[in-house]
Amino acid sequence: MSDACRFCLANNLLTDAPLYQNEAFYVLGQLTAARQASVMVIPLRHVETPFKLAAQEWSAMEDALQFARGHLQPQAPDGFSIGWNVGAVAGQHVMHAHLHVICRFSGQPASDLGLHGLIAAVNATEN
Secondary structure, X not given: OOOOOOOOHHHOOOOOOOOEEOOOEEEEEOOOHHHXXXXXEEEOOOXXXXXXXXXXXXXXXXXXXXXXXXXXXXXXXXXXXXXXXXXXXXXXXXXXXXXXXXXXXXXXXXXXXXXHHXXXXXXXXXX
């Protein structure tokens, strides 16, 4: 645990409760309306990057991802983008590893361009 980390559950800094938890991860929904079609899969143990996850944590990832997919399925996505931001230069704002699971829909901007297109589309709308 890191004392100031908002993703370390023991710090009680989350404004909402996890949607799911297993022995290694929890799943957190997004609070903003623009990101309701996404969740984050977050390790319980404080690690800054996915490169520091242990083998047993990786094996617990499957259940967390299956929960995330099932939770997002009512949104009727046509696909998903799944990704990590590692380091501030890559867009990581909370230095506790977290995996983004984002619903993708046909016809949305950059729907056929993968993560790079999604990032470009989001950046264009936020600027």
